Amino acid sequence: xxxxxxxxxxxxxxxxxxxxRVPLNISFRKFFAKIGKFQFSLASTRKxxxxxxxxxxxxxxxxxxxxxxxxxxMTAGVFVLLFLGWHVWYNDIVSGIAQDNAGAxxxxxxxxxxxxxxxxxxxxxxxxxIAVAIEPPVTPTGAAxxxxxxxxxxxxxxxFERAIAGGIDPKTVLNIRSAxxxxxxxxxxLGEIGNFAVAGHRTTYGAPFGNxxxxxxxxxxxxxxxxxxxxxxxxxxxxxxPNNTSVLKxxxxxxxxxxxxxxxxxxxxxxxxxxxxxxxxSVFETFVPRERGAPAEVAAIKAGG
Amino acid sequence: xxxALWKILPGSRWIKILQVVVLxxxxxxxxxxxxxxxxxxxxxxxxxxxxP
Numbered sequence: 001x002x003x004x005x006x007x008x009x010x011x012x013x014x015x016x017x018x019x020x021r022v023p024l025n026i027s028f029r030k031f032f033a034k035i036g037k038f039q040f041s042l043a044s045t046r047k048x049x050x051x052x053x054x055x056x057x058x059x060x061x062x063x064x065x066x067x068x069x070x071x072x073x074m075t076a077g078v079f080v081l082l083f084l085g086w087h088v089w090y091n092d093i094v095s096g097i098a099q100d101n102a103g104a105x106x107x108x109x110x111x112x113x114x115x116x117x118x119x120x121x122x123x124x125x126x127x128x129x130i131a132v133a134i135e136p137p138v139t140p141t142g143a144a145x146x147x148x149x150x151x152x153x154x155x156x157x158x159x160f161e162r163a164i165a166g167g168i169d170p171k172t173v174l175n176i177r178s179a180x181x182x183x184x185x186x187x188x189x190l191g192e193i194g195n196f197a198v199a200g201h202r203t204t205y206g207a208p209f210g211n212x213x214x215x216x217x218x219x220x221x222x223x224x225x226x227x228x229x230x231x232x233x234x235x236x237x238x239x240x241x242p243n244n245t246s247v248l249k250x251x252x253x254x255x256x257x258x259x260x261x262x263x264x265x266x267x268x269x270x271x272x273x274x275x276x277x278x279x280x281x282s283v284f285e286t287f288v289p290r291e292r293g294a295p296a297e298v299a300a301i302k303a304g305g
Numbered sequence: 306x307x308x309a310l311w312k313i314l315p316g317s318r319w320i321k322i323l324q325v326v327v328l329x330x331x332x333x334x335x336x337x338x339x340x341x342x343x344x345x346x347x348x349x350x351x352x353x354x355x356x357p
Binding site: 244274277 | 306307333336341342346349350351354355357
């Protein structure tokens, strides 16, 4: 046998000697040195097969290879299951709690340090204590990733309070634990005439809109800023294809001139899929300035929770 | 693989078990803290937004 052949990295066991303890006697140094110059040919392939034929696989070696392969596969399987559990439950729950806490911390900040005094016509207030503002202040979205508001939806649970940030980038807004809801920057600002559209996960990453399908006509959705509370009332759900951007129009699905203020939530549908989108429309009802205190429903939830 | 690990670890059986548990906790926390978030953000992108 020629010493310097293409397959010298596969060492044949000594003739007449006992079976090598290391059955696949491979010199990795030689192997990697060869790899660069390697060329396939029929002759070289035949030579390789002939050489592999000379390797003596002991029973124990074969058992070891099968055993280690099996252990690796089982470990991989366990990690796939662990990942699924993490993705669908653990991270969802942990992110949800973190997002609620982040939203609550944000509103707490606004409570203790009221910044902007809204331009609000007190003469428009009603005797029931709910102020009816004709012109709510406009809250600019600000830079991408900046949190400028929180959303409270009693239907989504007593602790539900998620921050809304600028833009719908998953990595900096939708997937993170300090926000969760993102504002489509091409849509109107909060308080402006037109459509204020936001996106949020329906499953995983805290799932801000996990219960979007539970909304009932007339449910109140509160968007809180440092100026006060924008109160919307849920109107209807719509199911659309993922590329249907006309839900973001100033009057959704229409080219009519905007006269009112719409809140549009978008999320994925069905759950755990991105085949379709579920859209929830709400219409603006009123604005409650911070100096008036929280709306009754919000105050009750905060006192109870 | 695991048999080899068991052989490599020093000490009595209970000390080995303790070491295995510590190793498992380390591996799991690395996975939860860094590996899983990376896998999720790289390979799984649940879309929630409408885009053209």
